[in-house]
Amino acid sequence: MTSLSDHAGFLPLAQLPSLVAQLMAHGYQCLGPALENDAIVMRELATADSLPRGLQAEQAPGRYRLTQDPQQRYFAWANGPQAIKPQAFAPQESLWRVERDAAGALTFAAVLPAVRPQAIIGVRACDLAALALQDAHFMRAGRRDAQYAQRREQLFLVAVQCAEPAATCFCASTGDGPTPTAGYDISLAELADGFITVAGSAKGAAVLQALALAPATPQQIETARQQGEAAAAAQTRTLPSHTLRDSLMSQLEHPRWDEVAARCLACGNCTAVCPTCFCHAELDEPALDGLSSEHGRIWDSCFGESHGHLHGFNVRPDIRSRYRQWLTHKLATWHDQFGRSGCVGCGRCIAWCPVGIDLTAEVAALTASEVPS
Amino acid sequence: MNAMPHPVHAGPPHAATVVARTQESPGIFTLQLRLDDAAAQAAYRFAPGQFNMLYLYGVGEVPISIMSDPEERDVIGHTIRAQGRVTQGLAALQPGDTLGLRGPFGRGWPLQEMGGRDVVLVTGGLGCAPVVSVIHYVLRRRERFGKLVIIQGVKHAEDLIWREQYDRWAKLPDTQVLVAANEGAALWPWHVGRVTELFSLARFNPERAVAMMCGPEGMMRAAADSLLARGLPESHLYLSMERNMQCAVGRCGHCQFGGAFVCRDGPVFDWGQVKTLLAHRGY
Amino acid sequence: MNASTIKPRVAVHKFSSCDGCQLALLNLGEDLLTLAERVELVHFAEAGPLNPDTDVDIAFVEGSVSTPEDLERIQHVRAHSRMLIAIGACATSGGIQGLRNNADGAQWIAQIYSHPEAIASLQHSTPIARHVKVDFELWGCPVNSRQMLAVVNALLLGVAPRDNADKVCTECKRHGYPCVMVTRGIPCMGPVTRAGCGALCPGLGRDCYGCYGPAESANTDALAAQFAHLGLTPQAVAQRFQSINSQAPVFLAAAGKARTIRDE
Numbered sequence: 001m002t003s004l005s006d007h008a009g010f011l012p013l014a015q016l017p018s019l020v021a022q023l024m025a026h027g028y029q030c031l032g033p034a035l036e037n038d039a040i041v042m043r044e045l046a047t048a049d050s051l052p053r054g055l056q057a058e059q060a061p062g063r064y065r066l067t068q069d070p071q072q073r074y075f076a077w078a079n080g081p082q083a084i085k086p087q088a089f090a091p092q093e094s095l096w097r098v099e100r101d102a103a104g105a106l107t108f109a110a111v112l113p114a115v116r117p118q119a120i121i122g123v124r125a126c127d128l129a130a131l132a133l134q135d136a137h138f139m140r141a142g143r144r145d146a147q148y149a150q151r152r153e154q155l156f157l158v159a160v161q162c163a164e165p166a167a168t169c170f171c172a173s174t175g176d177g178p179t180p181t182a183g184y185d186i187s188l189a190e191l192a193d194g195f196i197t198v199a200g201s202a203k204g205a206a207v208l209q210a211l212a213l214a215p216a217t218p219q220q221i222e223t224a225r226q227q228g229e230a231a232a233a234a235q236t237r238t239l240p241s242h243t244l245r246d247s248l249m250s251q252l253e254h255p256r257w258d259e260v261a262a263r264c265l266a267c268g269n270c271t272a273v274c275p276t277c278f279c280h281a282e283l284d285e286p287a288l289d290g291l292s293s294e295h296g297r298i299w300d301s302c303f304g305e306s307h308g309h310l311h312g313f314n315v316r317p318d319i320r321s322r323y324r325q326w327l328t329h330k331l332a333t334w335h336d337q338f339g340r341s342g343c344v345g346c347g348r349c350i351a352w353c354p355v356g357i358d359l360t361a362e363v364a365a366l367t368a369s370e371v372p373s
Numbered sequence: 374m375n376a377m378p379h380p381v382h383a384g385p386p387h388a389a390t391v392v393a394r395t396q397e398s399p400g401i402f403t404l405q406l407r408l409d410d411a412a413a414q415a416a417y418r419f420a421p422g423q424f425n426m427l428y429l430y431g432v433g434e435v436p437i438s439i440m441s442d443p444e445e446r447d448v449i450g451h452t453i454r455a456q457g458r459v460t461q462g463l464a465a466l467q468p469g470d471t472l473g474l475r476g477p478f479g480r481g482w483p484l485q486e487m488g489g490r491d492v493v494l495v496t497g498g499l500g501c502a503p504v505v506s507v508i509h510y511v512l513r514r515r516e517r518f519g520k521l522v523i524i525q526g527v528k529h530a531e532d533l534i535w536r537e538q539y540d541r542w543a544k545l546p547d548t549q550v551l552v553a554a555n556e557g558a559a560l561w562p563w564h565v566g567r568v569t570e571l572f573s574l575a576r577f578n579p580e581r582a583v584a585m586m587c588g589p590e591g592m593m594r595a596a597a598d599s600l601l602a603r604g605l606p607e608s609h610l611y612l613s614m615e616r617n618m619q620c621a622v623g624r625c626g627h628c629q630f631g632g633a634f635v636c637r638d639g640p641v642f643d644w645g646q647v648k649t650l651l652a653h654r655g656y
Numbered sequence: 657m658n659a660s661t662i663k664p665r666v667a668v669h670k671f672s673s674c675d676g677c678q679l680a681l682l683n684l685g686e687d688l689l690t691l692a693e694r695v696e697l698v699h700f701a702e703a704g705p706l707n708p709d710t711d712v713d714i715a716f717v718e719g720s721v722s723t724p725e726d727l728e729r730i731q732h733v734r735a736h737s738r739m740l741i742a743i744g745a746c747a748t749s750g751g752i753q754g755l756r757n758n759a760d761g762a763q764w765i766a767q768i769y770s771h772p773e774a775i776a777s778l779q780h781s782t783p784i785a786r787h788v789k790v791d792f793e794l795w796g797c798p799v800n801s802r803q804m805l806a807v808v809n810a811l812l813l814g815v816a817p818r819d820n821a822d823k824v825c826t827e828c829k830r831h832g833y834p835c836v837m838v839t840r841g842i843p844c845m846g847p848v849t850r851a852g853c854g855a856l857c858p859g860l861g862r863d864c865y866g867c868y869g870p871a872e873s874a875n876t877d878a879l880a881a882q883f884a885h886l887g888l889t890p891q892a893v894a895q896r897f898q899s900i901n902s903q904a905p906v907f908l909a910a911a912g913k914a915r916t917i918r919d920e
């Protein structure tokens with residue numbers, strides 16, 4: 001728990017709005033948890049004191065139900081369907097634009113998003129681990145994605161230690177949570193009477209400095225540490241701690257792929273809520289007057305037919321091959337690309353699968369020692 | 374593996390103009406393009422095996438291999454089968470029309486490793502486009518290489534384009550041309566049957582040869598089996614892969630083949646890199 | 657080539673339908689004026705021009721073939737159109753009126769109308785492609801203006817329109833709507849239904865009812881099993897598939913399968 005360092009401060013419960021106010025004063029549009037369409041989503045906070053209390057959700061495979069935290073805490077919910085991903089990797093955006101004159105000559109110009117500094121309050125350790133992977137993909141040295149970089153560099157991240165993991169969470173087994181250790185500007189741990197605060201960047205330190213907080217006491221730090229340990233211990237799902245690369249790649253013809261394909265809707269919800277999935281399709285939207293066209297990208301999914309489309313044949317014509325592509329990419333070949341697994345244990349793919357397919361259960365079945373012949 | 378450095382073109386395409394258009398067969402055409410920006414055209418370099426993204430106004434982009442000779446500096450050639458929305462639209466372009474071009478992308482053929490070796494080229498269907506620039510490259514520097522064996526398979530006899538070129542190449546010294554069509558036609562001078570049936574006729578020294586393949590994966594697997602059985606070292610067998618590509622810079626995710634992004638890490642791979650996954654249908 | 661020099665001639669024909677898809681064109685507003693500069697609207701009864709018999713480059717056909725008159729007229733339309741685009745659920749699957757295909761239509765007519773002999777109706781309501789060659793199908797009940805514009809734009813550019821057979825879920829998630837199956841346990845048809853509507857219903861917290869027809873790789877078995885798990889009776893499961901696009905083969909088979917479970 002390196003994050004709860006000697007420099008930790010203590011923000012009394014009643015002063016949480018002053019943190020938000022400080023961010024607003026620094027020019028940040030502040031996003032925080034909100035209830036919308038029966039789920040906890042990240043929306044703009046109207047005022048510094050509009051962070052809601054008591055939000056909670058019970059999660060299970062294919063199931064997400066809002067509940068109420070009896071202790072009325074601010075951050076006693078595990079996660080919602082999205083956190084950071086849509087803010088950095090937009091679900092749909094323009095990449096460039098082309099104009100065509102009367103003679104048919106084309107003029108191309110890049111399109112960059114108009115973004116303002118944005119603070120997201122309440123992101124989790126799993127979200128930060130996922131963002132680091134998205135950064136590795138979209139901001140690869142020498143190949144920075146201009147649109148992603150523009151959005152990403154405006155982000156200010158206020159992380160929160162997870163005290164109440166959902167039944168679908170398994171970040172402890174992937175090594176990515178529940179306590180944030182890197183990638184945030186400010187990290188919070190919510191205690192009964194306030195928050196332990198830690199700055200993770202110069203930007204974060206500047207904001208905290210302005211609040212002139214008292215240092216956290218050793219007892220407060222110890223309480224938060226124990227809270228993190230308890231949250232890890234409370235997780236009921238796990239992925240094996242060793243790398244799954246070879247064990248999954250040696251099971252490419254396992255009968256379990258057929259079995260899961262019979263249950264899978266190939267709706268792509270898992271890929272949309274997955275905070276590390278990066279696939280996107282590019283398409284053109286020509287203006288009706290015939291004088292210009294907008295070339296953009298939209299989130300795409302390896303569960304769709306068009307993902308593996310080639311003229312003449314489809315590389316992945318069935319749900320079996322698509323599920324296999326998704327799972328083996330996420331947990332096996334991701335190691336080749338990014339030096340680690342693509343799963344951060346957030347459990348979103350489990351909760352938000354309409355038929356409740358459980359990634360951890362599929363992995364267990366695929367890597368069980370007795371392989372049916 | 375050819376690691377020729379090249380500028381990354383992830384941004385908008387450059388405007389290019391169709392300089393010439395040739396109808397190669399009823400469904401196949403060649404566009405010779407020139408970048409409108411003269412400096413960009415002068416600076417444009419590519420390695421055989423690399424590809425460009427061609428953009429048709431209002432419709433979209435499509436990856437197309439570069440078939441011209443890398444030494445030819447004033448035009449960039451692309452041979453295209455009119456198959457999808459973009460390529461059918463490209464087929465309608467005429468000299469003087471404008472389109473977008475960005476590239477070149479990917480890794481090309483291992484030309485520097487071919488020196489002194491027999492060169493065996495195996496292609497199926499329109500697979501000949503990515504290797505035709507290799508043929509040009511070898512013919513221009515004929516003294517640097519051993520035998521040149523060109524093996525080409527097509528489904529129907531009418532699909533064979535550049536027939537006169539094959540005839541011409543067949544007459545060159547130390548050059549062997551073997552062509553097969555699954556379905557022949559009247560006056561078809563070459564083999565009728567599978568392209569792999571021609572391998573026993575190919576004359577080259579497996580121990581000092583390098584082979585390059587392009588075409589349907591089933592054909593390439595069969596060709597690899599045959600070449601390796603003749604004693605070609607696995608490290609001297611290369612192939613060009615085809616996958617859905619939309620960004621060409623390893624970002625959009627469609628072209629992933631295991632851990633590789635075909636657009637960036639390929640499209641040319643050595644056999645050892647891909648042989649395991651190629652055995653699994655649907656990967 | 658300057659695209660604006662050649663104006664394609666366009667007709668909009670109505671068959672057995674509610675006219676709702678034609679509204680997708682009328683609702684374009686200002687865009688309709690721009691469109692009128694690029695195409696020549698020669699027949700579009702809802703908008704004014706009447707010339708059903710003239711030769712056109714593009715014919716949009718709304719509605720199903722449901723009457724003896726439809727049967728004859730669709731051949732005529734095809735013969736006079738270079739490209740024929742079927743728009744809407746009626747034209748692509750037979751529409752809501754296709755529900756009669758599995759019932760005793762004559763008996764319904766006798767029960768409902770005081771002069772049943774005045775009704776000339778075929779036994780089955782069928783999609784346009786059942787009768788003539790269709791160059792492109794645009795699914796939806798109704799289709800929307802954005803889709804119509806994309807089709808017109810593609811044709812003006814001389815290419816085939818882009819066929820989006822992805823699932824409604826893909827649009828739903830891009831909009832950031834939480835899945836209603838997961839949050840509310842309601843039987844959403846989104847996972848087997850074609851995108852195009854922008855996930856209108858799930859965006860309002862409702863379950864999709866499949867009005868855009870079957871998507872690619874629609875795993876109706878898995879969805880029917882989940883509907884049963886959510887508490888739907890086999891008959892209710894069958895009814896989910898028997899709505900606007902009841903005659904689309906994938907939905908027809910799914911409904912039939914669900915009914916078999918009931919009969920067992």
